[in-house]
Amino acid sequence: MTRTRTPGISRRSTLALMGAGAMTFAAPWVARAQAKTIKIGMPTILSGRVAQLGTSSRNAVMLEVEKVNAAGGLAGRQIEMVVRDSKGQPQEAARVARELVNTDGCELLLDGEASSGSFAVHEVARDLGVLCIHTCSEASSLTADPKQHIPNAFRCVRQGIHDSIVGGSYAAAISKAKGLKKWATCSPDYAYGRDTTGEFTLYLKRFAPDVEIISESWPKLFQPDYTEVVTKILQAKPQALYSCLWGGDLTSYIDQANIYAMFGQMEVFAVNMADYTALTVVKNLPKGIHSGNRYIKTFPTTPENAAWGDAYKAKYNEYPTNWSWQNATAVMFLAEAAKKANSADGKKLAEVLKGLTIKCPFGADGTVTMRGDDHTLVGYAIGWGTTIPQEPYVPEVKAGDWKTIFELEAEWKKSKGYT
Amino acid sequence: MTELEAGRARALVPVSSGAALQRYRDVLIAVIAFAVLASLPLFTGSKALLDFVIRCSAYGLFATSLNLLVGYTGLTSFGHGMFFGLGAYGFGLIMQKLGVPIPVAFVATLAITAVIAAIIGAICVRLKEIYFAFVTLAFQMLIHSTILSWASFTGGDQGLRGGIPRPTFLGINLANHIHLYVASCALLILGLLAMRQIAQSPFGYTLRMIRDNAARASFLGIDVWRAKLTVFVLAALFAAMGGMVMALFVSGAYPEFAYWTISGEAIFINMLGGVSTFLGPMVGTVLLLLLNDTVTRFTEYHGIVLGVVILFFALGLRKGLLDFVAEWFARRRKTGEGR
């Protein structure tokens, strides 16, 4: 009885689906015709293990877009954000990015993808010529490699190479003071982990030549269990450990290393520790872990930065992440560029963005710059400090020196064959 | 070729009557379908629709090729995605490193895939049922691990970067959206037509016999192992074609293409569309992509929506859509005749 009825239901639901599906293919000019708003598309990761990346990026973008819109919008046009989930799959990221431009009529892209997804969106930007600002991908080659360079793509993200230069010199100073000669490393086995660790040890050895790396561990990204890695490091008996594990992997690692009492036996340098996502989650945070700043509202120690962190907390009931400040900065860049170009046109914005310096709460000196020759963010607040288990978590941050960063970065680019 | 001859002898009954006629019909349908698809850009300016068809080509070739194994031969592969990934990486790497014309890279990729599929298949097809599924899955994970570990060659987790060069050949410029669209449609239609011919050939009927009763087939003098290996390699080739279309679409290749979730998606597509009709997987492809694209527009909780739809198919219909429709028509015709 029910059997004979089911096809009717399925036909009806198929029709409904087709109706909804048709919207997917609607022609772009329908959307563009809508007067003065400007649509900005944002493919990002809103589901799966790193959904927090997407949600905290979106939160920050919304916070800033509200301000820009209240101040009159982008060259007089109100911004409408279209944020869509890519599930962290590169083919979906490419599909979503194309759809945002071709169907939804987005004139600009904020690319909130990490790793392979960002390269997929980069190819879409290359193909469609739309202005695209990468806001989450820390992979250095994305902007440093001239083969990747296109005039319409920028990167508003901190970079592993910068962290490594600052971290290397910071760690070298402590190495010399405390006599830490034997080092071990433990980083996730993927491009970011391998590159950042290689660069960190390079600069550590440069500033403290008698340092020796005696053990390397490469757990998988998202590995649930680190027991063999922890015991391997304990076996090697290093005086110091470097790690660029991040997020949930870092907290798992700390919890598991803690029950082996690892933190009492060596100095730990974890570049990604000082991020509220990790700091607030770990229940038994060991004291005195050295870390780079991801985002903390006490560094830079300016009222602007503190106010921004508090405003975000007030609105979303959690602290911002490293991804948050990067996305917020991208919107600030767009707003300033539109003001200067007196236009919201992608090509004109790209012209102005090259080498643009703006006032920004996350700048080392109150400003950040979109470097002209490789379209990447520089001058942001960067430093290292040690953790305590309660607020403000990292009471004192020693700021890195951008002059040194620029010198060594240029050298590094040459060694990679990028310049 | 004894197994083919034996198969032909057995298959004569269903095939010979009107086999040639059916082949003409298939070719005719293919030509019409291609003409309709290729003329689509004349009627619509929607680039998203063309993108959609390109993606359908990639996934459609891939899913239909899996059905050669699952539906026709009864070989449930959990690792078919490795050939999708191999196609994408093989093509991308050849174009990036050697800079040969596209057709050369295309053929070379198929040749490489055939060799690798023959080696893996020779090991896998001995195993039965769920164990075949497991070992194909294990090979897939091994290949995925290798892609990740061999970063100097494959680019590791970041994939093949910098875009795949697409030099013009025979006046075809695949960097042009319309050209790429037409080429994808052509590949899809040709691939489907070729697979249809395989399925309807005496060899295809040999496969069905192996699926229904391998012992009987082998008793009749069919070399079951060789027949299974042959279809395993053939299916791999079409999966690699799908991978190449995907590589052209995203202008790159990423390790996700060789991950087991891709195999899972192909299985899902097959179950959604139906495995007992030739076009079932194609219907499933369109259905899944449409569902995916539509649902992700409206909610980031697409898992729940997709999950409920799957449950509807698995527990409600208990079969794929096209299978269901086909059975419904058959039943209606029967009752109609009875009246």
Next chain:
Amino acid sequence: MDLDALAGCLSSSACLVTQTTSGLIIGMLLFLVAVGLTLIFGVLKVVNFSHGAFYMFGAYFAMAAYQLTGSFALAMLAGAAGTAILGLIFERVFMSRVYGADVLMQLLVCYAFVLIFDDVVRIIWGPEFKSMGMPSAFQVMPLFIAGGVVPPYYLLLIGVALVAAIVLGAGLSRTRIGKVIRAAAHNPGMVSALGINTGLIYGGVFALGGMLAGLAGALAAPVRSLTPGMGFSVLIESFIVTVIGGMGSILGALIGALLLGLIRSFGSLGFPLFTEGLMYLFMVIVLVSKPTGLFGKEAA
């Protein structure tokens, strides 16, 4: 490759002991998750692809209970009991409808629930990762046993896993219920003809399997971060364990888990960049030489 490091470790007794113990620890944790999978397959002939989701729920239930009560014991209980109930409902309402069907149909139902469960967790607990925290009773210095380092918390884990192995092994082979379950696995028609409710047995076994996964998740919660989708990598690993050990064999799961643990602990020394690949390679070799796994029986 770093074969020198491997050789160096093999020739030093302290390293040998430590890496062997860490291999055992990893193995026992794996066993606890994998045994539920193998049990369900052994009796119901269903590959439960949603097993990782039960592991995830176990961890989240435990965290929620721990935050509410502050009691570690109650947290473990919540993880185990919650997933047992979930398993029972899941089996009775959904899985029981696809027993006769194709393997792929069963796979599809499980896959649907993996998607749904991940989103449900995201809705209830949010997308960010969480940590339960180690109970203060276990925040003590690790023990040194025969030159190897063992944290007390892992001793508890190994103890629970061993108890699970013994109770399951002995329970299935010696008790009346165990005999009925094995009979139902072998010939469900005959068992139901004897007036025994096979539905009840199936539901019970699934609940037990779910409970074991949930318990594993609860026990892992103090040392692993909790995120939606956390069951995924665990599913893959326990899947490899059961395939190597033989689907349906509890002893096989134990041996398979320990072997994998040792591959991980020594592989990370010798092949730090291909440890994962080693596991798959091992799985391929086992499957090709003995398709049913090390301890699997030929399918009837």
